[in-house]
Amino acid sequence: MPRAARGGVRLGALMAVLLVLATLGAAPASAAGSEDKATRFHVDFELKADGSVDVTENITWQFPSGEERHGIERLIKVRAGYQDRQDTYRLYDMSRVSAQSPSGAPSDVSTSSFGAYERIRVGDPNRTVSGTQTYVVRYTLAHYVNGFPDHAELYFNLVDTSNENTYENVSATVHGPAPVDRTDCFYGELGSTQRCQSSPGESASFSAGTVAPRQAVSILASLPRSAFGSLEPDLREGAVTDSGEVVATGTARALGALSIGAGVVLPVLAAALMGFLVWTRGRDERYAGLTPGLTPGLTPGLTPGLTPGMAPGTAPGAGQQAQVVRGAAPTVAVQFTPPAGVQPGMLGTVIDETANTVDVAATVVDLAVRGHLTMEERDRSGFGHHVDWMLRRTESTREDRSALHLYERRLLDGIFAGRDAVLLSELKNEFKPTLDSVQSAMYDEVVARGWFRRSPRAQRAVWTGLGQVLVFGGILGTFWFGSGLSSMMAGSGYPVPPALALAVGVVLAGAIFWLLGRRMAARTAEGSAVLAQSLGFREYLVTAEASQIRWEEAQEVFSRYLPYAIVFGVAEKWAKTFEQVAAAAAAAGHTIVAPWWYAGPGGFGSFTHLASGMDSFATTAGGTFTSTPGSSGSSGFSAGGGFSGGGGGGSSGGSW
Template identity: 55%
Template sequence: MTAGGRRRSVAAGLAGLLGGLLLAGSVALPAAAATSADTLAGGTLVGGRLGAWGGSPGSVAAAEQADSLHVAVEAERDGSVVVTEDITWRFPEGEQRHGIYRNVRVRAGYQDSETRYRYYELSGVEVTSPTGAPTDITVEDNGADRRIRIGSPSETVSGTARYVVRFRLAHLVNDIGDGTAEVYYDVVSTANGVPQHDVRATVAGPVPVTRAACYYGEFGSTTACEASAGDPASYRVPDLEAREGASVVASFPRGAFGDLAPDLRTGSVSSDEGSPLSPEAARTLGLLTLGAGALVPLGAATAMGLLVWRRGRDEQYAGLTPGLTPGVDQRPVVVRGGDAPTVAVRFTPPDGVQPGMVGTVIDEEAGILDVTATIVDLAVRGHLQIGRDDSGHFRREDWVLTRTTPPARSAPLSPYEQLLHESLFAAGDTVALSSLKNRFRPTLDAVQHLMYDEVVERGWFRRSPQAQRSGWMALGTVVAGLGVLTGFFLVGPASGLFADAGLPANPGWVLAGGLVVGGLVTRALGRRMAARTAEGSAVLAQARGFERYLKTAEANQIRWEEAQDVFSRYLPYAIVFGVAERWAEVFEELAATAAAAGHTVLAPAWYSGAWSAAGFRDIASSMDSFSTLAAGTFVSTPGSSGSSGFSMGGGFSGGGGGGTSGGSW
């Protein structure tokens, strides 16, 4: 083929590709936008960690397990580790497989950075089988892992087989900064999908291990397993179920190692330059690129605008006063959208709606404030007591929560309240708020997930607001990310494609910008896709009416003998609405009036603290302080891949560097 022929062939191919992008801008985005938000949010896991090759996707037979897993970790002076796994694998009864695979984590987050990650380079992979099983090796990328596939596509194995897998991970030893260095390693990742029995591990290094620790269970578990320091340190882990992992920690003197700087990467992409085209082909390609760049954001805005109009607006009961719901025999018309209803003052919260649920239905988010207000509400209802720590047993500026026995006729807790209450007192009947730091985040996520489930179960939303938002925002991120990649290639390495197009600007910028704008439009409008049902709108109107009461209530409207009870019952709602201080001022005035008449307003029983003339204001201020400190405590996580496994809150199952999981294929 001549050079001109090659150029025309390349031009035709790229023109077809960009023609597809042009069509995607006008058709694919609207079609994708019409897809169910739940499908986009939930997604489909392709090639899961523990799939069985030849069976149903992602399935693992009940009989499949590791009969034994013995792991030896050898720390080198350069900060790398050599890992040897001696595995006896039991394949599903009556089935033939080709072998096993090991997922080795090679990427991990670095502190709180969103632009860098820590990399453990995998090398020196070797596999043998004392039982004679096939040991062909294929190493593949698998997200944050490298997958070592062991076995032969043309041979099968059944029953049990023994494998010895050896590999090196670079830069895994952590410099803790206090004169020590640590190996913090996940012997079994919490992504593990099959039971693991007879799990043992050893860690050795240039010098003997001075301290050793071991944790096992689901992600975030702090349950300890057997660990003893020495040369080597040894660990024994109880049998693990699927989705349970085990992490080991070994501490050495820092001087035993050389440079322990982590391998930090940003994931930059490089590429070779593209091939030049003829002027005619370059102009055609440039015009197609310009058209695609203009149509993609237009298509995204049109499709998302229509979706928001049709599905992203709240439903309402037509013909009913805002806040009212139809009777049993009524069949009111449900309409979508319309003007914001005018709500009347409501003197009580919506019936049976807890403060956390009120906060979720108002802003469509189960926020951290809704969770901390739930804790205050549980205290008011008699399930716990909140007090400042004045004993000196815990850190300064701390709070102590004490489990109490609720009244006999108290309403049962909802699932998210039950999980929150049980998790707070998992370690005992008295807990310092500071002791939850760096370990409560998984519970917080689970509680918020249950809160979203409850608003759906109560019929206030048809789907989880979080799932709807995250699905559309993920789509927008993908489109914007495609724009960034397009800009890199068409403006950078492949910029020569448009050199002879005779256009005033590089069309690559237009296409890249159009994709980025289209992605941002999808993300922005996707946040508005969560819509309340008519029932949810009625609850919202009731909540807004009660908010108006809290903002306008006067002291002379409340009886002295009811002051303490009314203040306490409505305080968690005032926290959610952000009017706790104003609510307290009403009761300060009421208490002063009562004192002048010779009456005493008692302190709330759920609050353990000093009570004075400014008691209500002090409690409201204290609860604001408690909520702020609790919010920071609940969302905190240990510094990823570098924090000490011995420090307070730093050690738990799944928190180490490296680590493996596996399955059969």
């Protein structure tokens, strides 16, 4: 301890250690008298001819030292399931409850229902007790003795499995209207067949020694059937749940009908609601009557969208109007240039409604093409072939930032973070916060440009999130609450388990919200126009022919359009076109200048190598950007019928 203190242990930790040491030091002296337990527990049973049982419990209780206690409590089981019937339970009506304390402790009695049990509290809530006290608790249980053709039987849990205390010197005696001719005794955890001591006679005796918490003692006493009356059990309509509550048959059927109905209706309602929302809000808007990719003429300075005083379904600008409808646009025409002012990252976001890592990586390449950084491909040492990229600032990165959008500035700041050069591999495990910030800014940007009314991610998140909650909630709820719900509706009588029907319905409804919620991100008419132009430009990148490209413009065109080709996944096709351009130019004695912003291990190499390298960069960057440090009533005498905890009723308890 002194060494730890000298090492700078915080005061809270020091106090905790001192407390543990103090507790350990005090334990030997106080352990013997601190346990809350029964040091003696003896029960007398007087069986009556009508099947009732007078029970007298003689208890010596040791209260824990240093803690306030008022007395003892007994939990007597008075309700139990009956055979395999799910619409009937058995009642052992309890009456004539009394208590006294030979040691002089307060012995006031109060009773209350506690699930399948009746709770008997002995003591005064305004007075405390300590040390060791003795109590005598009496009560009568009606209709308890079981009747069989050849014998009558008492099968009682002397200590119930719900017991949470230690019981020492456990014993019992059984008297009846005739001598007890056969006995048995079991103890241990629920289901144990380990026997304890018992002997029949005029007064049958039982002894089990010490019983630990969560262990039970069950006694069986057989008497002649002729010594009793009818011995009909007191059966009531309803079912006893796992928690001991009684559910009437009518209630169980109503709950079952409600659960099955909900299991059927919930998916139907979910499908109807999501179908309506997807049809009315989840489909893209577009300008009717205009060629895909075109928008109504705009007055200079106005932003796409409705202006005050204009009716829905119209678009502003120079007296032109266009009706806005929902639905897929017709086939687009080839566009020879990307949409004006639409950067590759924005184009990728509007195409698939997601600002993914490919869009961010393509933005890095686009910033390089625009002069804000250079990219040098390097071979890394080590086993196998590893490629890395050195990213370097240019002067324009420091000086000219006014033309950059917020997401581009955040991206550059996150990559360099005050340094002039960095290897892509050095960003591993540290770039994820920057990526999240960049993606958030990209979503804000597409909303600001009027392509979406809300962030596509936010539009999807509400419904997919609700779906996930229902799916996982339905599955987990089945494990956590399925047993309890099933027991509540056990007597409903339906061929399909109502709790299962409800769980399946909730999961199906959640799956519908989850799947269809992905379609809730919808573009505005302006966004659909940009999409049409983008898809038309993709057709050009795929179908462009070398003969259409002028040699003197080849290097600039290749570099400028390469980030878009990366977003579309056609960089290799775009590069092959320029290999043909370069070959034709070389045959005519013309040299196409290599891109200034890129350098390979052996120089420029070729357009195909550069495109392949940029594809590899986008893939590697995607993994690097997202990496985080944490990512690297039968007879007990029948064959097999008797066991500990198997009695129809029983008792347990402790102090309060």
